[in-house]
Amino acid sequence: MRPVPSRNDRGRRARWQKEGDDRFMERFLASGLALAFALLAVAAFARTPAAQTGPEVLEACEPGRQEIDARDLPRSVDPARCPVEGRVVEDGPVGSVVPPPGKGVYAEVLTTGGAEELGVRRLENGTIELEHVGGESGGARDAGAGSFALATKSLGECGDPAFDGSGWRVEDTHVYRINWRTTPRDVSRRAAISAIRQAGGNVADTVNGCGLGDRVPAGVAYKGYTARQAGVGGGACATDDGLSVVSFGSLSNPGNLAATCVHTRTGASGYDVVTSSDAKINKTDYHWTTEPNDRRCSRRWDIEGVMTHERGHTFGLGHVAEADHPSLTMGPTINGACQASERSLGRGDVLGLDKKYP
Template sequence: MRTSSVTAAVVALGTALVAVVTTSVGVAPAHAAPSCRGDRITVAELSGGCVVASGSVVLPDGRVFAVPDAGTTVTALPVATTTGGDPGDASVTNTGAAGIAVAVDGRWSGAPAAVRRVLALREGRVAAGHGAGAGAATTGTGSAASSCTDRSYTLLAYRWTRDVRWWSNPTGAKAADRVAIRAGATAWSGRLGTCGRSITSSAANTWVSTTARTPAVSSTGGCGDPDRRSVTGWGSLPAGTLATTCVWSQDGIAVEADQRYSTRYAWSSTATCSGNRYDLRGVATHEWGHAYGLGHTAASSALVMKPAAAPCDVAQRSLGLGDALGIDARY
């Protein structure tokens, strides 16, 4: 990772999601906090500072997250249709005794002590050159930059220290998925010739096999219980959401990434695309960008990591300049 790209973004706390928090689990505070229990604990309840060991948290937008283990962050990263509206990247961090911190596109809620702890640790990681931040801002003269002139990117608060070993579940697939999703995964790896530049990325993945396991991504667009096995698959998602990736991380290191692609829409996985279908390879490229640790760029950008995809957006298969600079900064 290039320290200059990250350090310049220390002030952009609202732009990227948080790093996971390492806590002293099992050490009781001087005044024990109350506990929250149940399958749909609200953010308002979390704001009281309660400790949560199990159950689920429901966000105001309806997304439901299984409570992660103490010391773990789970992040949900969707891609929307251009007419559906982006629900926003969301993270839930369980700090243990300080409670749970929730972030939705940089807006913080949950236990105040947890939020303070997450932000303090995240600031320390950024200052040390190990954290997250925004990349260079889009340049231009009022008109939208092209994919080869737009240098913008956003780094999320996690990265992989090994290759992503993953399985695919073809049940309910709306297109031939394995080849298309694998192409999306490898678009970020190795020697990348982008916009006249040559970049070498150490982001890597290994497809293992098909599986009957289902990805731990819920129909609400939230995240379920991880099993340390990264799986892609198909299922229902809220209207306007094409796909969602859930990533679990500990102390800034990603340990699992699951993806769900929506069965609500028509998809294409052929070399060319026509009609009111969504290009699976292009959307998969976007979701694997999230899996590797990249966040959204501006909706007006022509980059892979813009937050929404139009039907037959095959241009999203190929990295733009900002996309390549982002993966280079991360790996």
């Protein structure tokens, strides 16, 4: 330690004080820098995988996988455990791009032997909710108390009250367009347009042979031609573009007759609201007709009947069990080629719409 100058030597004493102040400042700055480097080191360590304490990403959702298998996920998925933006969730032959928060999508492929479906819904907080995974299907419900119906094959279309209601509905009017340039060559464009339009009316107007009136206030409106394709890639639903389109084309599985995507947003009435609904009819693997009862018809599927079933989904109807309710339009199996039974709604189909649209 340097000796302290006497009070009489003011010049030396001032220099001594200044040197002391400089040494103090140097030590202060050195300590501050050391503390700053220590804090940076702690922050860097906290960002390393080993130091993370957040939820672990699910194996099915690991980065690098564009498709996520819904069968490997819980029915409610924490978004922190499954980064989903821009990715597709699949369940066998059916799938969908994951919608943004507050939106949902119902994807269905109708086959000659039944149907496959998948529901993907995002809550406002980003949570993903999955429905109809792994062959799950909505049970047929009775219009009276919501319990499982005991309807059997013997009841027929006018005696079977079973239905299954989905969690969405059309508000006001469902507006759509048709890409009629995709119509198969063996079906006239005019006839195809008429069949698709009538299918929408069959549901919106609850066309039936049971004497049940139309009490559904929602409507359907055809707004002409569009060059766009239905937003159905193979069996997967694309991102909602707000435009509803019906077109003919190819589907990924040759067993698929048609595919439908119903896009929704969260509604205030207890039901989600349909924002768009696309349908694609498979013209690559099947032949189609608008005259299924013609005696010359052979192995041709009815455009109007198939689209009536698909429009049932658009308006919020789910599937009923085919084995117990074969006479209802919303059974998951079309009753075969060259027949038109799906054009006319059964009692349960009408009651399901009546309950959804009071």
